[in-house]
Amino acid sequence: MGVDLATSGIESKLTVNIVGGAGxxxxxxxxxxxxxxxxxxxxSRSPERGKEAAKELDVExxxxEEAHKADVVIVSVPMDETVDACRNMAGRMSxxxxxxxxxxxxTGIVDAVSASTPANIEYLSLHPLFGPNVENVAGRRIIAIKARPGPKTEDFIDLLESCGCIVKVSTVEEHDEAMASIQVLHHFALLSLSKAIGRVVAGRNLSEYLTESFERTLINIESIERNLETIYKIQRMNPHGETVRRIFIDEANKLNSLDFNINNLNICLRNLIKALKPKS
Ligand SMILES: NC(=O)c1ccc[n+]([C@@H]2O[C@H](COP(=O)([O-])OP(=O)(O)OC[C@H]3O[C@@H](n4cnc5c(N)ncnc54)[C@H](OP(=O)(O)O)[C@@H]3O)[C@@H](O)[C@H]2O)c1
Structure with missing residues (x-):
C-alpha cells in the first residue's frame, strides 16, 4: 500500500539504508x-549490533548483503574503508x-568512488560539519559535493534541508582546502596544546585553577579525545595537511620570539574574526 504523504507526517518517499548505521x-x-x-x-555486519541499534532507534x-536494496544507500564507515565499501555496494544497486x-x-575518495561505480548510479559525497555527540542535525551545516548528480540527489538534499540541515554545495578541492584550516589546523593546535600542557603539568591537579575560557577549550579537547581515530585520519589524508602544519609551527616559532607588534597582531585577529564569523 502506498504511503499517504499528506497525512503521515512523512516528508519523503525515499527508502534509505545506512551501512555502518550502528556506528x-x-x-x-x-x-x-x-x-x-x-x-x-x-x-550492520553483526546481527547483534544491528538489532541493538535498530531497537534503540525504533527502525528495522x-x-x-541487503544493503543495496534502497533508493539511497548511505555509507557511514571509517574513512579508509569507504572506497571499498562504496565499490562493493554500487555494483549491486539499482x-x-x-x-x-x-x-x-x-581527495582520493570522491574520484576513486566515482571511477569505480556504474554511470547509472547517482553519487553524492557529504561532509557533516558536526560530530556524533550533537542531539540532532537541525541547524547544523553539511557540505555536499554532487559527484554524479541526478533527481535522487536533489530529493535527498531536500530531505536533509527538511531535517533542518544547512547544505552548502562545494567541490573536492574547495572542501579540502577549507578543511585544512578549519579541521587540520584546529585539531593540530588542540593536540599540540594538550601535549604541551600534559608535559608542563606532569600529573599535578590544576582543576581548581581553571578559567572559564580554559573550560571551553577542555570541552573541545574532550570531543577530540572521543574521535581520535577520525582526527588522525583527517591529519593524514587531507592533501594540504603537511603544508598547513608547517605554517603553524613557523608561526608558533615567530610568536615565541615575543618580538611582535601588538597592533599588527590585533589587525590579524580582527581580520580573521571578520572573515570567519557567520553573519547574523
Ligand atoms: N565521527 C565524526 O565526528 C564524524 C564527523 C563527520 C563525518 N564523519 C564521517 O562519518 C563516517 C563514519 O564515522 P563514525 O565516526 O560514525 O564511525 P564509527 O562510529 O566507527 O562507525 C562506523 C561503522 O561502520 C561499520 N563498518 C566498519 N568497517 C566497515 C566495512 N569495511 N564495511 C561495512 N561496514 C563497516 C561498523 O559497523 P558494523 O560493525 O556494525 O557493521 C561501524 O560501526 C566516516 O566516513 C567519517 O569520516 C565522522
Missing amino acids: RMGKLLAKSMRNRVGALRII WAPI QGSLLVDLTSVK
Whole structure:
C-alpha cells in the first residue's frame, strides 16, 4: 500500500539504508531521518549490533548483503574503508539509485568512488560539519559535493534541508582546502596544546585553577579525545595537511620570539574574526 504523504507526517518517499548505521554518525542520521522517509534500515555486519541499534532507534535492521536494496544507500564507515565499501555496494544497486558517503576528507575518495561505480548510479559525497555527540542535525551545516548528480540527489538534499540541515554545495578541492584550516589546523593546535600542557603539568591537579575560557577549550579537547581515530585520519589524508602544519609551527616559532607588534597582531585577529564569523 502506498504511503499517504499528506497525512503521515512523512516528508519523503525515499527508502534509505545506512551501512555502518550502528556506528556513531550512522545512528545520528538514522535518528534525524527515520520519521521523514518511506523506510529506513540500519545495515550492520553483526546481527547483534544491528538489532541493538535498530531497537534503540525504533527502525528495522538488515545484514550487509541487503544493503543495496534502497533508493539511497548511505555509507557511514571509517574513512579508509569507504572506497571499498562504496565499490562493493554500487555494483549491486539499482539503476537511478543514490550512493552517499560522509567522509571528512574528499581527495582520493570522491574520484576513486566515482571511477569505480556504474554511470547509472547517482553519487553524492557529504561532509557533516558536526560530530556524533550533537542531539540532532537541525541547524547544523553539511557540505555536499554532487559527484554524479541526478533527481535522487536533489530529493535527498531536500530531505536533509527538511531535517533542518544547512547544505552548502562545494567541490573536492574547495572542501579540502577549507578543511585544512578549519579541521587540520584546529585539531593540530588542540593536540599540540594538550601535549604541551600534559608535559608542563606532569600529573599535578590544576582543576581548581581553571578559567572559564580554559573550560571551553577542555570541552573541545574532550570531543577530540572521543574521535581520535577520525582526527588522525583527517591529519593524514587531507592533501594540504603537511603544508598547513608547517605554517603553524613557523608561526608558533615567530610568536615565541615575543618580538611582535601588538597592533599588527590585533589587525590579524580582527581580520580573521571578520572573515570567519557567520553573519547574523
Ligand atoms: N565521527 C565524526 O565526528 C564524524 C564527523 C563527520 C563525518 N564523519 C564521517 O562519518 C563516517 C563514519 O564515522 P563514525 O565516526 O560514525 O564511525 P564509527 O562510529 O566507527 O562507525 C562506523 C561503522 O561502520 C561499520 N563498518 C566498519 N568497517 C566497515 C566495512 N569495511 N564495511 C561495512 N561496514 C563497516 C561498523 O559497523 P558494523 O560493525 O556494525 O557493521 C561501524 O560501526 C566516516 O566516513 C567519517 O569520516 C565522522
